[in-house]
Every structure is written in C-alpha cells, then in structure tokens.
Amino acid sequence: MPGGDMAKPLLGRRNMESNPDLTPAVGRTIGILGSGDFARSLATRLVYSGFQVVVGSRNPKRCAGLFPSAAEVTAQVDVAKKTDVIFVAVFREHYSTLCDLTDVLAGKILVDVSNNTEINHHKESNAEYLASLFPACTVVKGFNVISAWTLQSGPRDGNKQVLICCDNQEAKRIVAEIAQVMGFTPVDMGSLSSACEIENIPLRLLPAWKIPVFLALGLFLCFYTYNFIRQVLHPYIWEQKNKFYKIPVEVVNSTLPCVAYVMLSLVYLPGVLAASFQLHYGTKYRRFPDWLDQWLQHRKQIGLLSFFCAALHALYSLCLPMRRSHRYQLINAAIKQVMEKKTDAWIEEEVWRMEIYVSLGIMALGLLSLLAITSLPSIANSLNWREFSFIQSTVGFIALVVSTLHTLTFGWTRAFDENQYKFYLPPSYTLTLLVPCTVILAKIFFRLPCIHGRLRRIRNGWEKGSCGPTQTMPHIVEERLLTRVSGGLEELHPATEDAITWLDD
Ligand SMILES: Cc1cc2nc3c(=O)[nH]c(=O)nc-3n(C[C@H](O)[C@H](O)[C@H](O)COP(=O)(O)OP(=O)(O)OC[C@H]3O[C@@H](n4cnc5c(N)ncnc54)[C@H](O)[C@@H]3O)c2cc1C
C-alpha cells in the first residue's frame, strides 16, 4: 500500500518522544490474524508507528502484495509463534476456525477488534466468546470503535479514543501503550465484562440522532401542511387563485423558521421541567423520569438541528427578493400604483417593522452560531466548564429571547386581524410562540428571589426535611453514570457532576 498520508510524521511519534516510558513498545513485534480491510489498515498504521508487524493469513501468498513491504505476511501458525501480542482481525463467526492454533497461542495476548451488526445479537460479547475458546490466552477488547478508514487517514480525523477493557492489568497496559504510540487516546473501560458495552457503542451512535431527526421531520411535516393549507389551498378554494408557485420557496421558508424556533424552545424546556421536578421533590438526588433523562441527553442534537433549520431559513430569506415571482409582483404593484395615480407607497410602520425583525433575526442566528461552534469538540475542549455552560445555557437562552422578538415583530398585529384567519386557522407564527413563551416565562419565574434561593439550595445538596446530603447519594450517582455511559459519550449532567465533586470531598 502506498505511503501517502501515512508516511507523514505521526502524532504517535511525538507522544513517544514526550513520554519516554513508551519507548519499549516500539520495536515490539505485533501479530495480526486475518488479511481483510481492518488487518491491512492496522498493519500499515503499525508499521509507520515503528512496530514490527507479522500478518497471519490462511493464504499468505495471495495477499502479501496488499500489505506494506515492511510487514511480514505468513501462515497463521508462524504469527502465533513469533509474537506475544496478536490482533484478531477476523469476524466472530470464524473464531472457531482458529482453534487449531490453541497450543501455540497459549499464554499470548489476543486483541479482539470485532463489532456486531445488531445490539446484543449474541448472548456473550465477542471478546468473552474468544476468551472462552482460548482459556490459556489473555483477551483484550479494543479498537472496534476505530474504523479501518480512520486507521488509514490517521487519528487526526474522526474519533481518537480507543476504548479498552481486559481482566489482566498488564495486558491492558501493553495494548493501551500500543494505541498511544499509534496516536490514539486509550480509555480504560475496566474488566472484560465491559466488552458488551464497548461492542454496542458503534451501533448506538446513530440512535442519539434518531429521535431528534424524527422530531424535526415530524414538525416540518405538520407546519408544512398547515402553511400549505393557509397559503396555497385557501386562496385556491376560496378565490380560485393559483398560488402553487409558493410550494418550493415561500411555504418552505414559513415552515423552516417555525421548526427551528420550536426546536430551540424544546432545548430549554427540559431544563425548566427538571427545575420544576427538583422544586417539587425538594431534592436533586431523586432520579428524573426516564423520558426527561432521555430528553436532557438529546438537547445537543435537537439544538444543532434547530441551528441547521435556522441557517437554511436565513438563506431562503436572503433569496426571497431575487425570485422572478417577486419581480413580477413588484412590477404589477408599480403599474397598479400608476393607474391609481399614487406617487408614494411608503408606509413608515411597515418599514420599521421589517428593519427591526430582520435585524433581530440576524442577531439570533449569530448567537446560535456561537453555540454551534462551541459544540465542536476541539473548541469545547479549549473552554472550561463554566465558559461552556455560560455559552450553552445563557447565550442560548438569549438567542431564544431574540428569536421570540424576531417572530413577534414579524407577526406584529396580524394575530388580531380577522382576514388572517384562513379556515379559522391563525397565522403560523402565533402557534410557534406557545412553547417558547412558556419556557421564557418559566425561566423568569425561577429567577424570582424566593424560588431562585430555594433552587440554589436544592442544587447545593439541601433536601426537604433533612440537613445535608443523604445516604442514598452514591447509589443515585451510580445510576446517573450508568445512564450516561449507555447514552453514548455525552457531557455529564450538571447534577451528576456536582454529586461526583461531593463524593470526592
Ligand atoms: C446550536 C446548539 C448547539 C448545542 N450544542 C450543545 C453541545 O455541544 N453540548 C450540549 O450539552 N448541549 C448543546 N446544546 C444544547 C443546550 O445548549 C444545552 O443543553 C444547554 O446547557 C441547555 O441549557 P439549560 O439552561 O436549559 O440547561 P442546564 O444548564 O443543563 O440546566 C438544566 C437543568 O439542570 C438542572 N441543573 C442545572 N445546574 C445544576 C446544578 N448545578 N446542580 C443540579 N442541577 C442543576 C436544573 O434543573 C436545570 O434547570 C446546543 C444547543 C444549540 C441550540
């Protein structure tokens, strides 16, 4: 395989120099069983990270040409004889075909890199299955969250974390070192029984987006239908006017901002509900209902989708005046004006209304861009927790308020105009205002001195009818941590973070 990107200096080299403890790992001979996509990328990365590589194939002659020349491609048995650390880059279904090697493999470290195609498809994890086939070996689970593609393009792109688990500390340390020299960040996930969890992670990445995407599509469909009825169907049925040209741009540009705005308010609603629960329970150590926990964990995705819709809305709005339909309407209006011998169509109030709502819209989008930028991991990592939560929580809420002002100035007095009620349906902006205004009012309510003081005490660990945190704490922390791990790699819920600091104390 040609060097290309791989030949450039690696992060791994730098790690190695700055950490002299890692040097023994380099020069070590690493074995790979299997000659597929993963094996090839792994071999290439290992060779360029300074390791000796031996690849074991059932048919070494056929696939030798696909590997870098520095890697030795040989029979499976030879790999087992030559190395102590062996990556098993073979599908689970074929593990049993390796059983001929049981004797030569005894005492070696086997790294299981396999993934499943479905969550909990098999009773035990692949790694535990491998360990049961080779009881004389030490099995380490790892690297399955790294795709062959990421191995090739280098750890600069994509996820740098390699989750590792194993029952033997020494074996785990060796594999972690290898990962580090290759430029990845090893993460210790504990004993081999965590393998099931690690194997399910690549399958769980998408579900974090599934609910938010369906939510966005559902809202889009509802609002689109609503706007279509009001803007296209109503004039067609009532006045026999053909307004179907509005379908691709105008109806879409009435729908997108509604979706963006409602989704933005749905990012801040669960926080309000959480605060209400805490006030109601009189403690922060009681678990939220599952649906609220789920909702709190999906806020990032909901927020980013809201930003996406808002950005599209801005682009559509910019393009409104350059459409042919708009030009014809302008000309027609001008002709009508001439026939009526009017010279000036300037309406001061309308002018001001538009100047203000466009300006507010731009500001809201600017604030949302800040939130979107800080959700990039590299930017988030350069902020401390307080800075990050100020931008996400406070600036985001200001964006919601500015969006509300934008919507209100856009709508102006149309909510009170009878002609605006098509089929008794009010203008869409009045509907979108419901949830956001509830959220804003609730936030203001929680700011009232008496309520705020109580909330702050609750969040500092005070409980109704007791002094200080109770015995149940560690259990709840454990529960929260578990939901966090199973929900993917989200930020800690603030309550959990507090509880952990409390435990550390
Ligand atoms: C464009 C965009 C990008 C986004 N990117 C991200 C992102 O990258 N990561 C992310 O997490 N979110 C992201 N979000 C979602 C959102 O900005 C955050 O979830 C934000 O923190 C929500 O603010 P909040 O004030 O409602 O909630 P929080 O500040 O989380 O507070 C929610 C509730 O938690 C409880 N609480 C708060 N503090 C404490 C405490 N100290 N002790 C106990 N309980 C407490 C309270 O009940 C509170 O009401 C994004 C949103 C948008 C629009």
Ligand SMILES: NC(=O)C1=CN([C@@H]2O[C@H](COP(=O)(O)OP(=O)(O)OC[C@H]3O[C@@H](n4cnc5c(N)ncnc54)[C@H](OP(=O)(O)O)[C@@H]3O)[C@@H](O)[C@H]2O)C=CC1
């Ligand atoms: N591709 C990827 O991005 C990722 C893959 N993985 C995991 O890595 C492992 C390998 O994946 P990948 O390289 O894509 O798969 P491939 O199908 O490309 O390669 C599998 C290899 O297994 C070897 N093998 C050994 N015994 C058998 C057998 N009895 N029947 C068939 N093949 C056998 C073959 O090599 P030979 O003929 O030389 O013996 C074959 O090349 C899997 O467990 C996968 O889950 C994990 C993360 C990412």
Ligand code: HEM
């Ligand atoms: C550059 C930024 C923005 C510009 C230029 C802009 C411009 C506009 C324009 C021109 C309209 C009127 C559309 C029409 O005539 O049908 C409008 C409506 C609206 N905008 Fe924006 N906007 C911006 C950002 C935002 C943001 C960030 C939000 C909220 C997240 C938002 C929410 C709304 C809503 C809810 C409506 C009412 C839609 C309706 O009910 O028809 N806008 N905006």
Ligand SMILES: [Cu+2]
């Ligand atoms: Cu499983």
Ligand SMILES: [Fe+3]
């Ligand atoms: Fe299977």
